[in-house]
């Protein structure tokens with residue numbers, strides 16, 4: 601099955617050039633610089649830290665892609681329709697105490713900021729984001745998930761190679777990821793890595809939810825890229841990297857002194873059946889159309 605059966609529209613694109621569309625089809629991703637104005641970017645950052653300050657962090661719920669067994673399933677599943685803060689895997693010492701201030705201990709905030717927080721909701725409502733999804737072939741772009749990913753100084757965790765369609769399964773694949781750099785992303789602070797053209801490959805894994813249980817199931821044994829076949833994507837603050845649901849991507853740990861805040865959207869075509877086995881379901885919040 602080709603992952604590009606999601607055909608591009610016949611009419612002229614609204615926010616992209618034909619060159620950019622061609623580039624996206626060829627590489628599976630596109631870098632759009634200066635898509636977040638500085639004042640707005642600062643608002644999103646400030647609001648993220650306010651959300652951490654306001655959060656009830658008495659439970660130490662961590663997030664890890666290297667050891668998913670660490671994740672508290674209930675806390676994670678409930679975050680689909682609320683706003684929750686997840687700690688970095690390495691935020692605590694052996695005595696269970698935070699080794700850095702709480703604002704520098706959070707791995708990510710997710711997953712319904714666009715529904716429940718006014719700053720993030722206003723940002724998601726900007727018309728260019730819907731236009732972009734339509735330019736990339738989605739008939740009815742639905743925003744399923746927002747995350748603020750901190751990649752904290754010194755302890756920011758690795759995100760292992762994966763494809764986002766693993767988590768947002770539809771047939772055919774429709775999920776598109778928007779990855780906004782809220783701060784400069786560099787090789788030192790854990791910028792994204794991608795495999796150019798890798799979106800034409802198969803989906804390797806699928807993440808299933810069965811009631812309150814979660815499991816990763818292998819689908820295809822195509823090897824993941826490495827640092828020779830992958831390409832680092834250092835980008836300036838305000839850039840938007842948009843990529844296909846089959847594009848393998850990765851980010852290294854952050855051992856530098858600088859954070860690397862990113863905001864992500866996961867956008868799925870509402871014209872296509874969204875798998876009921878996907879972990880993220882929105883029975884209460886319903887549809888958020890871009």
Ligand code: FE2
Nearest residue numbers: 762763764849
């Ligand atoms: Fe991802």
